[in-house]
Amino acid sequence: MVLGLDPDPRALWPLADGRESQARAGGSETPRPAQAAADAIVRHCRALIDAAGPACVAVKPQLARFELLGAAGWAALEAVIAHARGAGLLVIVDGKRGDIDVTAQAYAGALLGGADSPFGHIDGLRADLATVNPLMGGDAVEPFVSAARLLGSGVLVLVRTSNPGAADFEDLPLADSGRMWERIAMLVDRLGADGIGEAGLSDVGAVVGATEPGHLQRARELMGNAPFLLPGVGAQGGRVEELAAAFAPGRAGGLISASRSIAAAHQVAGGEPAAAARAEAERLRASAWELSDRFR
Amino acid sequence: MVLGLDPDPRALWPLADGRESQARAGGSETPRPAQAAADAIVRHCRALIDAAGPACVAVKPQLARFELLGAAGWAALEAVIAHARGAGLLVIVDGKRGDIDVTAQAYAGALLGGADSPFGHIDGLRADLATVNPLMGGDAVEPFVSAARLLGSGVLVLVRTSNPGAADFEDLPLADSGRMWERIAMLVDRLGADGIGEAGLSDVGAVVGATEPGHLQRARELMGNAPFLLPGVGAQGGRVEELAAAFAPGRAGGLISASRSIAAAHQVAGGEPAAAARAEAERLRASAWELSDRFR
Secondary structure (H helix, E strand, O other): EEEEOOOOOOOOHHHHHHHHHHOOOOOOOOOHHHHHHHHHHHHHHHHHHHHHHHHHEEEEHHHHHHHOOOHHHOOOOOHHHHHHHHOOOEEEEEEEEOOOOHHHHEEEEEEHOOOOOOOOEEOOOOEEEEEEOOOOOOOHHHHHHHHHHHHHHHEEOOOOOOOOHHHOOOOOOOOOOOOOOHHHHHHHHHHHHEEOOOOEEOEEEEEEOOOHHHHHHHHHHOOOOOOOOEEOOOOEEEEEHOOHHHHHOHHHHEEEOHHHHHHHHHHHOOHHHHHHHHHHHHHHHHHHHHHHOOOO | EEEEEEEOOOOOOHOOOOOHHOOOOOOOOOOOOHHHHHHHHHHHHHHHHHHHHHOOEEEEEEEEHHHHHHHHHHHHHHHHHHHHHOOOOOOEEEEEEEEOHHHHHHHHHOOOOOOOOOOOOOOOOOOOEEOOOOOOOOOHHHHHHHHHHHHHEEEEEEOOOOOOOOOHHHEEEEEEOOOHHHHHHHHHHHHHHHEEEEOEEEEEEEEOOOOOOOHEEEEEHOOOOOOEEEOOOOOOOOOOOHHHHHHOOOOOHEEEEHHHHHHOOHHHHHOHHHHHHHHHHHHHHHHHHHHHEEEE
């Protein structure tokens, strides 16, 4: 299980609500809204990680939620990542960046290993995996793959996403043969060929939405060694039981990601947010394990 | 002309080099590398805006360059945007974000109008235009269009980019007819139909690389009212003289963007960086005006 961290300032757990917190250290000034929201988001994410983390292998912070809070949000992201690492979890930064070569290098630095500069080494987030948008082509993805491979980290390329709009372009049939997303899958397979580790999994993976399980079998045919990140379980309608094909290369072949269904489990199940989140994460993990056991 | 701001810490103007700057206010501590680089980038961008801004209508900060510096980078971005506004320039944030609906809303808040929260209104960057990646489909673009339309700002959708890799997916011929990028162009035209202003230009524009001018005529046929952002002039090989079709709806129909060719003009022309940048920006503007005059 991957614990998605999508903290919406309007839907934080009660303990994370900064309006009830004590005055900030260093002064009685009221923090500006972005700082107050960022502080609350850190508390929320820490509590969520403490509750659901033990049932997960990784966290997946959604960069948009932190970017919304500007500089305070980026500092909050760093704090949340540090907390997740302290809990022994991998970190998948979900930013879906993609741009021309020199710009992709800067993004890869930001999210993965940082960059050297005349001012000293600039630290990146040093994520274990980063999501990448391949629309602009192979040269927009390759700088991420190069950076990741040097560091022993990895890249997850959007192949077939979990939203209804994925049908607009990703699913378009090509004149040649196949669909747009299948062509992207071939790029993933090609870029990952030199990065296959001992467990048979490559360092170039794919984001394949859990909402259209019919695609998974075909995706696995095209990308035999790619780890699949499977978002869309829960709030977006995907069901763990339908994701079997993802696990064909082994238990680690499928990374099932859930965000709102865990963080907001108490709204369905009742009880304390933390207990409900932990129970839901454990339930999802048990489903995934039962499924992946068939492929051991 | 659009002045691209792609500040690479390894290639800043001499005046911007923080290693020679005075001690920072508030203490003699050496700032950490990211903060020192961010400070230098702000000085560089301010000087560049002061030099080349008078020949431009807008600045286009490349978010990757700021993101690389973390929280310090985001604060630097805000400072650079404030300086550009003070110089009377429009602001085009180039982040090429794209994600599912709720996430796209968060990005739109970050880059455009901010968001309401229990902690008070969170300010966004309030950019005039933001670049968006449409791979995930219409529902990934629409939240940006809605947010922009409320604010009187706009969106620039990647349609046919300026990098060689654009051929990998954007140029793929579809089974139905046309190419992938032409299908994206149709989405741009459709989403922009309700946002056409008095000058005949829509609030949904397109990024069309200046490196393949053969595409421009077709792009203009498909998107009659879209403003075109035309990156790739200069360092990427595009030439202003080949961009005539972009200006068919009038002088404002084409926004020619140049970054490295302006900021690094002194490496070609010699002399002071500021004077060379100003001269190059004026030269590019004169070329563009001569071209667009044919369509007045």
